[in-house]
Amino acid sequence: MAIAQPAARPANPRFSSGPCAKPPVFDLAKLSDAPLGRSHRAAVGKDKLLAAIEGTRELLNIPADYKIGIVPASDTGAVEMAMWNLLGERKVEMLAWESFGAGWVTDVVKQLKIDAEVKTADYGQIVDLASVDFANDVVFTWNGTTSGVRVPNGDWIAADRAGLTICDATSAAFAQDLPWDKLDVTTFSWQKVLGGEAAHGMIILSPRAVARLESYTPAWPLPKIFRLTKGGKLIDGIFKGATINTPSMLAVEDYLLALDWARSVGGLEGLIARADANAKAVFDFCDAKPWIANLAEDPATRSNTSVCLKFTDARIQDGAAFAKAVAKRLEAEEVALDVGAYRDAPAGLRIWCGGTVETADIEAMLPWLEWAFEAEIAAQG
Ligand SMILES: Cc1ncc(COP(=O)(O)O)c(C=O)c1O
Secondary structure (H helix, E strand, C coil), X not given: CCCCCCCCCCCCCECCCCCCXXXXXXXXHHHCCCCCCCCCCCHHHHHHHHHHHHHHHHHHCCCCCCEEEEEECHHXXXXXXXXXXXXXXXXXXXXXXXXHHHHHHHHHHHHCCCCCEEEECCCCCCCCHHHCCCCCEEEEECEECCCCEECCCCCCCCCCCCCCEEEECXXXXXXXXXXXXXXXXEEEECCCCCCCCCCEEEEEECHHHHHHHHHCCCCCXXXXXXXXXXXXXXXXXXXXXXXXXXXXXXXXXXHHHHHHHHHHCCHHHHHHHHHHHXXXXXXXXXXXXXXXXXXXXCHHHECCCEEEEEECCCCXXXXXXXXXXXXXXXXXXXXXXXXXXXXXXXXXXXXXXXXXXXXXXXXXXXXXXXXXHHXXXXXXX
8 A cells, every 4th residue: 555755855866976965065156266277287287187186096995016007998998998907917716795796807808808807796796705816816706886796895805816806986985995915906986985076097006016007018009098107107196186188177176075075074984884774774674664675685795885675576567667667766856866776776765875865865865765665565456
């Protein structure tokens, strides 16, 4: 039977998994210090770019001897730049358990034509991490945004590895602990956990990744926007804010604002606590309702950012149509925007729980989810 609409609405219904909600303090007027119409190579622009790099280092506790660069084409650009520059020196293992990881497999196998060992798992599951051989280069996604399945921690990564780890951490950075000693290349983009603007990627290189860059030249051509070395040496300027091509100084200003907000909520620890509290509110809701469940089967792998849900009620006639209709009702009521499952993922919902989302908004949204579910069950007739 349909139920009455809840009385309260979330103050902010933005639960999209990318671009994600802006920090609660966001206001366009706060970007007025952006050096617009100036060269990004002028001192004012370079200082801002360097502040973005060093602010990232400070907030994510990245070691001083790791290189941090702002690169073109968002997280995809950063991951592809890493793979194109570094792979081919030794055997490669590709780990994938959802759509983005699968995309990196396609890049490596079909485009770079590397005979990689590919380990995959279905949506909701994770590959056998204990089976990974770290004599190989290993490419994986820390938090699978489209399945809501994350690696539980970095314990499975060998400390004394001979190969490199290349980690797409775009929906994990600023929400989950990343063990830098286990990660040789880490990438993310600004529009995910910090709710920044899209376009730029971040690439973080360990000293071992830099050593590979300086000692190995891949067999395939590298376009200019991927090139990190010149004459066999790292182009150091890239890691001091001298970007490969022109960045958006408005996006940089917005990222600096997001970093300031992150400091104001307690830095990384505060951001992790916010994401954990948001995700827990959704997990508790699922535990209390027999008709909905987390897509991630093992609780240790449940994402605290891209929480993916599936409907489990036997009365549902067409799973895909049902989930779409629920998301549509939530959107029409303006209580939850963009919460449909990713297009390649199993039917369901995906609720972004990263730190820019307020727990009170998650809590106000969940009764609406129950309302929309009951309304759709009733509508099936
Ligand atoms: C795990 C993962 N990798 C890569 C991407 C692509 O990111 P971008 O659009 O920043 O290139 C996304 C986007 O959602 C993602 O979730």
